[in-house]
Amino acid sequence: MNRNLLKLLLPAAIILIWEAVALYLNNPFVLPDLRAVLSVLSSPTTDIMGSGSLLDNGKMSLFRVTLGFFIASCLAIPLGLAMGRWEAARDIAGGLLSAVRPIPPLAWVPLAMAWFKIGLASMSFIIAFGAFFPVLLSTLAGVRSVKQSWLEAVSMMGAGELNLIRKVILPGSAPEIWTGMRVGFGIAWMCVVAAEMLPGTSSGLGYLIMYSYGWGQTQIVVAGMVAIGIIGILIDQLFLIVERRWFSWRANDR
Amino acid sequence: MVLLEGKRQMKLELKGIGKEFDQGNGKQVSVLKDVSFQIDGELIVGILGPSGCGKTTLLRIIAGLERPTSGEVLLDGEPIVKPSPRMGMIFQEHALLPWLSVIENVSLGLEMRGIPARQRQETATKYLELVGLQDCASSRSYELSGGMRQKAAVARALSLEPSLLLMDEPFSALDPQTRAQIQADILRIQEKTAKAIVLVTHSVEEALILSDELVILSSRPGSVKELIKVEIERPRDRMNPQFLEMRETVLAYLNGGKQ
Numbered sequence: 183m184n185r186n187l188l189k190l191l192l193p194a195a196i197i198l199i200w201e202a203v204a205l206y207l208n209n210p211f212v213l214p215d216l217r218a219v220l221s222v223l224s225s226p227t228t229d230i231m232g233s234g235s236l237l238d239n240g241k242m243s244l245f246r247v248t249l250g251f252f253i254a255s256c257l258a259i260p261l262g263l264a265m266g267r268w269e270a271a272r273d274i275a276g277g278l279l280s281a282v283r284p285i286p287p288l289a290w291v292p293l294a295m296a297w298f299k300i301g302l303a304s305m306s307f308i309i310a311f312g313a314f315f316p317v318l319l320s321t322l323a324g325v326r327s328v329k330q331s332w333l334e335a336v337s338m339m340g341a342g343e344l345n346l347i348r349k350v351i352l353p354g355s356a357p358e359i360w361t362g363m364r365v366g367f368g369i370a371w372m373c374v375v376a377a378e379m380l381p382g383t384s385s386g387l388g389y390l391i392m393y394s395y396g397w398g399q400t401q402i403v404v405a406g407m408v409a410i411g412i413i414g415i416l417i418d419q420l421f422l423i424v425e426r427r428w429f430s431w432r433a434n435d436r
Numbered sequence: 437m438v439l440l441e442g443k444r445q446m447k448l449e450l451k452g453i454g455k456e457f458d459q460g461n462g463k464q465v466s467v468l469k470d471v472s473f474q475i476d477g478e479l480i481v482g483i484l485g486p487s488g489c490g491k492t493t494l495l496r497i498i499a500g501l502e503r504p505t506s507g508e509v510l511l512d513g514e515p516i517v518k519p520s521p522r523m524g525m526i527f528q529e530h531a532l533l534p535w536l537s538v539i540e541n542v543s544l545g546l547e548m549r550g551i552p553a554r555q556r557q558e559t560a561t562k563y564l565e566l567v568g569l570q571d572c573a574s575s576r577s578y579e580l581s582g583g584m585r586q587k588a589a590v591a592r593a594l595s596l597e598p599s600l601l602l603m604d605e606p607f608s609a610l611d612p613q614t615r616a617q618i619q620a621d622i623l624r625i626q627e628k629t630a631k632a633i634v635l636v637t638h639s640v641e642e643a644l645i646l647s648d649e650l651v652i653l654s655s656r657p658g659s660v661k662e663l664i665k666v667e668i669e670r671p672r673d674r675m676n677p678q679f680l681e682m683r684e685t686v687l688a689y690l691n692g693g694k695q
């Protein structure tokens with residue numbers, strides 16, 4: 183059977199069941215029907231009750247997540263390379279990091295608000311926390327996956343530490359780092375929506391969902407959720423395309 | 437095509453090399469003991485010895501990848517304390533970087549030396565032609581067969597024009613035909629580029645086909661048991677009586693007899 187058909191099977195079934203239950207309940211506050219949700223989704227540029235359009239809020243969320251994710255990557259990749267390469271860096275930073283790691287990003291919300299007030303800064307802080315650890319850990323794993331023989335072969339060419347990092351360690355661990363970034367972005371995306379649901383925010387998909395919920399507009403809530411899912415998938419695909427284009431050597435290298 | 441880089445007299449001296457490894461439980465294990473010999477000029481020197489006698493360790497010490505516990509290695513009178521591009525190493529596992537194409541692998545050393553792109557390309561192509569891989573310049577290492585990978589590794593090691601090539605059982609994973617062919621390539625390349633080669637091998641035949649001199653190590657801790665000059669005329673024939681006789685002699689040394 184066609185594999186693409188197979189992939190569509192489950193989503194189609196769920197939509198059917200949803201529609202059946204919605205019709206049966208006949209209560210749009212609990213479960214809106216497909217048509218209501220689609221009509222919201224099909225006009226993404228229409229303003230929704232003065233809180234901005236789906237598209238504007240989506241862009242806002244994307245901007246925030248990108249900023250926080252960028253900050254996290256800029257910190258986690260160099261730190262991971264240093265910790266992977268130098269024992270001293272591992273000794274200095276390792277303990278603190280493993281103590282901080284179990285704290286969920288959202289637990290930082292109160293402190294983030296106390297330090298940065300409500301706004302872009304506190305939001306980026308929380309998102310960065312969400313993305314930081316996956317990127318850091320995979321960078322560490324990446325450095326560890328670099329073969330000793332690669333390093334030795336290149337040091338035989340007279341490479342110093344800096345060249346070893348630039349020419350061997352960084353490209354050699356890039357596939358792992360990229361996978362970590364992909365995971366990290368997924369987490370950051372969850373964090374941004376959650377953070378936007380907090381009181382005090384006034385834009386973003388998370389905000390839109392909470393705001394519409396307050397007005398009993400469940401079809402907008404569901405449309406917002408679908409939008410979050412679609413954007414998540416698209417970005418993940420982007421990561422995968424790059425992975426296949428640039429890092430196929432990893433799968434082929436035995 | 438003339439590739440001769442101009443004769444460069446090189447001299448490698450090993451002076452009383454000893455090596456001990458920590459066994460982890462605080463005990464030391466002695467792997468090499470007082471290994472001394474020297475190589476003058478563009479010779480091929482084969483190192484033979486029982487498994488575990490420290491051949492790889494010795495080669496890594498010569499390369500500067502490992503520091504000896506005692507003694508020193510001198511290349512043209514200068515002590516080797518870290519890897520030097522004056523030596524090229526060919527590892528048992530090709531050790532090509534899989535994210536680079538073959539030609540990028542070969543020109544990497546030139547790039548780090550700051551040589552302009554055009555010239556890099558030229559030099560790398562020259563050495564790829566020498567090993568017969570010019571048609572695979574843009575392939576990745578994983579797209580090549582085992583023998584081709586080793587040839588690419590040879591081209592890479594040659595690209596920085598070292599005076600000494602180190603090889604650690606580079607052909608042991610290859611099938612006999614490929615192996616014989618690549619051995620012939622090595623001889624041809626050595627003649628054209630005038631290099632000294634130190635070759636670690638398990639195979640007495642390989643050592644006798646290639647080497648001008650043999651260093652036979654004793655079992656662990658490895659020390660020089662015998663230095664032999666191989667004075668069989670080239671090209672060497674495995675069936676030649678002189679060759680067979682020499683083979684018996686070497687095998688006898690390896691098996692502990694004949695003092």
Ligand SMILES: Nc1ncnc2c1ncn2[C@@H]1O[C@H](COP(=O)(O)OP(=O)(O)OP(=O)(O)O)[C@@H](O)[C@H]1O
Nearest residue numbers: 457458459467485486487488489490491492493494
């Ligand atoms: N880094 C190390 N730490 C501890 N022991 C080591 C280390 N490297 C090698 N050894 C030990 O030194 C001895 C010699 O190893 P080496 O690899 O040099 O032998 P070899 O002659 O190359 O053997 P083979 O013919 O099997 O390749 C072995 O007993 C090995 O266990």
Ligand SMILES: [Mg+2]
Nearest residue numbers: 491492493604
């Ligand atoms: Mg060995």
